[in-house]
Amino acid sequence: SYELTQPPSVSVSPGQTASITCSGDKLGNKYACWYQQKPGQSPVLVIYQDTKRPSGIPERFSGSNSGNTATLTISGAQAMDEADYYCQAWDNTTVVFGGGTKLTVL
Amino acid sequence: EVQLVESGGGLVQPGGSLRLSCAASGFTFSSYWMHWVRQAPGKGLVWVSRINSDGSSTRYADSVKGRFTISRENAKNTLYLQMNSLRAEDTAVYYCARDLGDSSGYYLDYWGQGTLVTVSS
Numbered sequence: 001s002y003e004l005t006q007p008p009s010v011s012v013s014p015g016q017t018a019s020i021t022c023s024g025d026k027l028g029n030k031y032a033c034w035y036q037q038k039p040g041q042s043p044v045l046v047i048y049q050d051t052k053r054p055s056g057i058p059e060r061f062s063g064s065n066s067g068n069t070a071t072l073t074i075s076g077a078q079a080m081d082e083a084d085y086y087c088q089a090w091d092n093t094t095v096v097f098g099g100g101t102k103l104t105v106l
Numbered sequence: 107e108v109q110l111v112e113s114g115g116g117l118v119q120p121g122g123s124l125r126l127s128c129a130a131s132g133f134t135f136s137s138y139w140m141h142w143v144r145q146a147p148g149k150g151l152v153w154v155s156r157i158n159s160d161g162s163s164t165r166y167a168d169s170v171k172g173r174f175t176i177s178r179e180n181a182k183n184t185l186y187l188q189m190n191s192l193r194a195e196d197t198a199v200y201y202c203a204r205d206l207g208d209s210s211g212y213y214l215d216y217w218g219q220g221t222l223v224t225v226s227s
Contacts, residue, residue, distance in 0.1 A: 031211045
């Protein structure tokens with residue numbers, strides 16, 4: 001079955017740029033998306049179709065996908081961005097999530 | 107405003123059954139594919155199942171295939187997940203989620219608050 005791999009944790013200083021990676025076999029040939037989940041809350045879609053932002057998502061969130069790696073970039077990270085982030089793609093009509101990355105802003 | 111409200115979770119013994127419901131409002135439910143996703147305590151998101159807009163096509167994760175059944179009642183704006191032969195490893199918060207409907211793939215743009223299912227004796 002298809003697998004997506006994320007680093008367990010990423011740290012960033014406030015105002016700096018955070019990059020969270022998601023690796024999978026030929027992931028660049030698929031579309032990826034990203035979810036943000038804060039403690040005790042439901043996930044929120046922040047990036048879809050590799051680079052698109054849903055309405056209401058700040059411009060500091062951006063995405064890219066090439067080769068075997070999709071990347072979520074948060075430019076000028078803020079304390080409110082501290083959360084778990086999950087990448088997601090699909091394979092053979094089934095949805096696959098990455099294991100999640102805890103972003104710490106400190 | 108789009109709202110998804112899950113219900114039906116609770117404590118069930120191993121081997122037991124439970125049916126989850128997800129009441130949808132604020133959008134034309136019959137036009138959207140829907141998904142169930144679960145999250146074990148302290149763990150990551152795991153996709154469970156999806157159903158197309160008229161209920162004629164379904165897909166399942168291997169871990170639940172043959173035990174869980176997804177269905178929908180468009181006249182009642184409700185999504186269901188029938189869970190049979192439950193195991194301890196099915197313990198999780200179960201979320202229903204709406205599919206964005208983009209032709210490029212599956213993206214879950216609205217999520218419910220989740221309902222906790224605990225499988226234990």
